[in-house]
Amino acid sequence: MSSDVVIGEHKEEEKQEVFEERSLNGRKHSRQKLGRSDSLDIESGHVHGHRGHSFKTKEWSVILHLAFQSIGIVYGDIGTSPLYVYSSTFGSKINHEDDILGVLSLILYTLTLIPLIKYVLIVLKANDNGDGGTFALYSLICRYAKVGLIPSQQIEDQEVSNYKLQLPNSRTRRASKLRSALENSLSAKYFLLFATMLGTSMVIGDGVLTPCISVLSAVGGIKEATSKMTEGKVVLISVVILVCLFMVQRFGTDKVGYSFAPIICVWFLFIGGIGAFNFFKYDPGVLKAIYPKYIFDYFQRNKKQAWVSLGGVVLAITGTEALFADVGHFTVRSIQISMCTVTYPALVLAYTGQASFLRKHMEDVEETFYKSIPKPLYWPTFGVAVAASIIASQAMISGTFSIIQQSLSLGCFPRVKVVHTSTKYEGQVYIPEINYLLMIACVGVTLGFRDAIKIGNAYGIAVVFVMTLTSSFLVLIMIMIWKTNILAVMAYVIVIGSVELIYLSSVLYKFDQGGYLPLAFAAVLMTIMFVWNNVYRRKYHYELDHKISPEKLKETILSTNTYRIPGLGIFYSELVHGIPPIFNHYVSHVSALHSVLVFVSIKSLPISKVPQEERFLFRRVDPDELHVYRCVVRYGYSDVRSEHESFEMMLVQKLKEFVREGHAMKSVVDRNEEEKEEEEESAASIEQEQQSRTWEEAAEKDVQVLERAWRAGVVHLIGESEVIAGKGANIGKKILIDYVYNILRRNLRQTDKVLDIPHRRLLKVGMAYEL
Template structure:
């Protein structure tokens, strides 16, 4: 229930109880905390409010500096990577330019900007967002946050069977009834995420190395070795400042990238007019056919270089949450797309007259007076492109962590103003080490390009596969539109994928190896995470057991409020019984807190906490779910325990009026309200024959105030945070694979990469008590 509803009920006067009760809002509550914890009543999709044009245009300008750095710096190295063995036929330049035209038009512009961006999850993008969207519209999820009860909640938008759904219903039923298909979906989601993170390793290396490579043309003093070491120094500096967060420079990136695009467009137009305007004939796709007819297999292999012109398009989708669909459509269509088309056209015109300079086309084509200004802007643009990709990698890891697919690493929120800006120290230095090693090992952009292409195309192909499912299950498009998408988009991507996989032995193995390691980490953590959760579900403490514990003669209550953390949402975790079995004492008030990550982007603050009372009432035991979306950022300035106590008192007022309304009616009166009868088993005197309603209300309000005072006094007496530290091990008789995953893989990750709840909620160490127990899975 929202705060407004609670306030409305508590301000009702007692002078005419009958009329007052009628004026109260309808109070509704499900008896299943697990079910209601998946419902966010106040949730509104991101971007649902209409934005004014000034706001849209402002976001469009800001997006230039955040999401287009990678695709904007691709002219630095595309031609060099495509013609790695030199240009054999001058007409091949026209064929490659035609390929670039149509690749950029089909992939970033048509596919992502005008199709994929529409498949956002409440305004947020990325692979996990698409997976979340599918899970909320069909029962295809494996995560504990998507159980059977959740399917009835409106937030999940599940549809009832209907004949009008036709073959869309058949596809959905096949996926829902196949456990293998569910595992494949989760596996593919993890794979795409791992590839994008691998992209975050290669982007800084190839961007910085390409930009600094301009020094070789300026002076013979700058040899290849020195260029490599300068690039390494810039990379180390780049990763060292990550802890300060991108908020420190804000959107100052946008003017720099705008200057970069303007100069690229201007120089491209200058070269186009000066050298060979006839390259405009590349708009005719027949030149692509002729290019393949002349070069055969070599043309197919060269696609691995051409595809680098669309690097960063996956990040464009992942960063959607910072902007809006319309703002990205404007900035891409009006600025980015024309600028890079002109840049590639100008370079092609230059190469038509200087084909032997293809290894460093970008800098050779710059007019002499603009060389050094362009060099400085190129280095800055490369750093910005790397920064955006690194920040995007951190955000992806945060999403994975929220959905139980990554170990609990330390996540630092670097901005109070901009959502989603996070810094992960462990990952930052791992990526920095990987970038430095890649730069030192490959040394040239051509060799890094071989590895770079696989990460880019593989991730985009997976996105297209998810889009086909979205079209079938959610949009319910006609089969003709789906076939058209597969033929025009996916077939092109699969062709590019086959070309980049050909270079597997020449560096293409690197992103696959990196993604495999990440996949192993994610799968191991997620597998044990689910097993552990379901173990607690099967072995939770029942209400009867809690009553027996309370009746024990050696059981005593001590002053204070205890907060017991658990992964379990519905019920009391088994570790509690283990605790009271060894320490037969409980604080005056006990709250079981569990964190539930919902497959939505954000949970409104007023819907963050959800409470239930655990009978018997005189125990003062409550269950609480703290709900977060995968893009939620914790407010650093709000104390968690203060918010918890405040929301608990609001719940107690809500609970009082709900049951008063119920008893006044003598029945629920609304089939949506289902209450557990034994929560209020001692309320026989609530309404009796002939009792004065006003006196009853006064008496019950006094009881409510006394109970709230118990919570207040307990909070002042001291809050103790009790945290279950369960150790997991494979059960006796488990298979060898299961023992390896649980006993070695999971426990190794838990020991070395762990962000406990005491860090998440700023729990003082002096008031933290950890309770250990071993689970045999």
């Protein structure tokens, strides 16, 4: 069915003729012939004012400033990994002195391959107009291949400046074959959506586990200072810190954001300096770990146990996904600079120094980090470690909020309240419901596991799963979008892909030792996301099948039983293509319609942001005397719906511009046609001037009608559809729709709260959909 409705085929674009001419005010207009296809029904409209939204060239002073800020936001998680990596890898015992060199070699090569080469040099280039993360990759693929499952695409979407597909002119056969295979395979489309949901769920799982393991590891260091500090007290202090951390989330990170970078910089200075001190004091010979032979020797000596220990080594790269997910707050260059100049060298020194210490103190492996600290620096390091662990937790919690905001925009998550906590930084959001659920989950995990090593078993699965999914999406982008040489793609798969799969096999081995936890989180989250998205798509297809035709709409409005009353009526629906069936339901019960009607559909595009001037897409319903319009309001998944700007005011203002430009374009087309006639030039000129005045008068008349309707009062009409399983539905479908979906819908926010519509001017229209 979707293949019949999807808009954006190249053939359709070729059929449309575009007329361009400068109007009297000097602005260029473009108009597509609308007689053959109506893209808001399959709708067509006009989008103007292209504005590039990709990264602009920034001065080096700005890049360096952003690089400094990124240290505090991006690297808190990976920076606190030295707290627990060696203890998680070896457990309580080191079998052989050279095993330390083997593990150090594994850590160094893993840090180089995954964070440095894969993410900093390759994955960061796959950003979506500056935004990163699993949804950004999925959105990028959706733009280059029609793999979306909701048939709401339009030709005009590709005119949005951020949507531009900067493809080379010559398409390779390999890229075309892959694109065709994805577009023609329903299972491939479902798999991509499933993989995106899985990656999102795992990152949210990170948001639960990062605070637990970071805070518990940092606070546990106090046991080295006093024997009175028992495990129970450490757990209790950690829980108090976690509760306080989640309670202050509602204030946002804007006010404390500038303190993050200095603290993490001090942390990197401490761990790097202590690492260098231990390296020279205990055993500079650990530099031999650069030789990969020690990795093979380590596996040869320990065999299965060495493979199992990889689940601890992988904790050295936790938080690496934040490099990509947070790129939207900075720039690619700034993150590359901060990683290469600060983070990577500090981590290499930290792990090398700890290895040197362990060569002389193998019995202290369970408390490697705190045991290796020189006594005069113990308390300062402990204080900075606790602060760094809180910052690492803050970064993942904020990332979780951003990811859920993206999921909401693409119809993959139930409605929740999104609060923008900063007027300066759009990406800083807070979601109350999710915040308290995360807090309960974190406290439960901390009280249940009580040990950083056990939590590390769960943490590793979430980390490696997300990395593996990112690599899978990246291979598709390499082949289909970048047109990368097949040898380079194969090299990436063999080197990076095989390493990640080996790590994934290792962490899955610890499934019964806590590894089940992120998979349980993912199962619950994916169930919620799948149910919501599945019913959302069913509803859309139902409205598409039962939409009101333009002829039926005219007949209804012109009916003798229907009265037009002063005022502006705004109908909201999720249907992009046409008039939703709920309008007919409304008219059959209320025989009065407002003098001006606007059918509004809020739509999310598979891009991060839509420029303000390209947000509204209008189409007028013929005949003009009906004063009926259709409008698609387009947002990107990272766009902020400003609480300080009235949506109603913006809609009316943009509608006025559309009315004026519509008449101006008609005048342009008529003049173009008349200029083809070379005879009677002077008469034609006079006639053109008369027609221009006629179009201007008609435009002002329509604008006055709109202004009078607005002053008479605005009523917002929202279709609240009750979704039930149709007759003859199987038991699974009934449970899915009648129970699970409706429970989620009733207990979460309704449309009017999401759109912030004033209740005194709100009218809900109910209708049952049998799916």
